[in-house]
Amino acid sequence: MPAGGKPTVRSRRLGNALKRHREAAGLDQTDGADAIMKSVSKISRLESGQTSASALEVRTLLDRYGVEDADERSRLLEWARRSNERGWWIDYQEAVQPGYADHIALESEATCIRSWGPVLVPGLLQTPDYTEAVITIGPRLIAPKRAVELVKLRQERQRRIGEGGAHFTAIIWEPALTALNCEPGVWSGQLAHLLDVGERRNVTVQLLPLAANLTAGMSAPFVAFSFGVEANVEAVTLENPANTNVVEAPEDLAHYVKVFDQLRSAALSPDRSAEYIRRLLEVGTQHREEGP
Numbered sequence: 001m002p003a004g005g006k007p008t009v010r011s012r013r014l015g016n017a018l019k020r021h022r023e024a025a026g027l028d029q030t031d032g033a034d035a036i037m038k039s040v041s042k043i044s045r046l047e048s049g050q051t052s053a054s055a056l057e058v059r060t061l062l063d064r065y066g067v068e069d070a071d072e073r074s075r076l077l078e079w080a081r082r083s084n085e086r087g088w089w090i091d092y093q094e095a096v097q098p099g100y101a102d103h104i105a106l107e108s109e110a111t112c113i114r115s116w117g118p119v120l121v122p123g124l125l126q127t128p129d130y131t132e133a134v135i136t137i138g139p140r141l142i143a144p145k146r147a148v149e150l151v152k153l154r155q156e157r158q159r160r161i162g163e164g165g166a167h168f169t170a171i172i173w174e175p176a177l178t179a180l181n182c183e184p185g186v187w188s189g190q191l192a193h194l195l196d197v198g199e200r201r202n203v204t205v206q207l208l209p210l211a212a213n214l215t216a217g218m219s220a221p222f223v224a225f226s227f228g229v230e231a232n233v234e235a236v237t238l239e240n241p242a243n244t245n246v247v248e249a250p251e252d253l254a255h256y257v258k259v260f261d262q263l264r265s266a267a268l269s270p271d272r273s274a275e276y277i278r279r280l281l282e283v284g285t286q287h288r289e290e291g292p
Helices: 009-024 029-036 040-048 055-064 070-082 088-095 098-109 128-136 144-157 184-197 250-266 270-290
Strands: 112-117 167-173 203-208 222-226 233-239 244-247
Touching (some): 009 040, 009 055, 009 070, 009 098, 009 233, 029 040, 029 055, 088 098, 088 144, 098 144, 098 244, 112 250, 128 144, 128 184, 167 250, 184 203, 184 270, 203 250, 203 270, 222 250, 233 250
Parallel strands (some): 112 167, 167 203
Antiparallel strands (some): 112 222, 222 233
């Protein structure tokens, strides 16, 4: 059974993938149960993520379902081997709520991450000073020690992007940068950091102009994750003040894919976005030096 006695992100993803392949093969749960010589309820629990599957069971099911793609087989077998593995973020368990842990688990294994940020700079692109400013102005009273842990946690999350482990595309609405209400040094440092990371081969930063306010209003912030060679979205996370929710239903994922495509089409190109940020940084710095 998944750790904690409830579905984990990994066990749900594995179960969803196995169900998808079974249905594509035109088979029912009885066929899967016969293949691994288990009960139908076992297949049901496996597909819902309520229980883990061994690598042998996954291999047998993939054979029965006629899945021959080597990359797909390797990916699902790896998920089976790691379904109950504890993530590195367990060291920050006092600062991580269950929904946030699910987000980090998805983030740590994704090959492609897409983020829409109408209000804030995405966490994977934040500087430590900016993160601290965001955390301390929140509605919750956060103890200094916990605030330090949250800043460190966010920096740890950025390692995957820094090491090139995933491609990250961020669409940021213009007011998220122009309305930064923080110390001048924090503001300029964050904008300069966006210019730096935007030059990495695995990072794409695009600004949605202020005038595209109707497009920006289509959705609250969300992050979409892909895990295979193909950039198919397999999970979306929605953050709110209380927690983080994971969306996995295919029809809901299709909706967020369409929304992100519309946002990206309306946004400035990466080069024009960098030019805008550079100009904003220059004008803002000059204004601050001149004073009111």
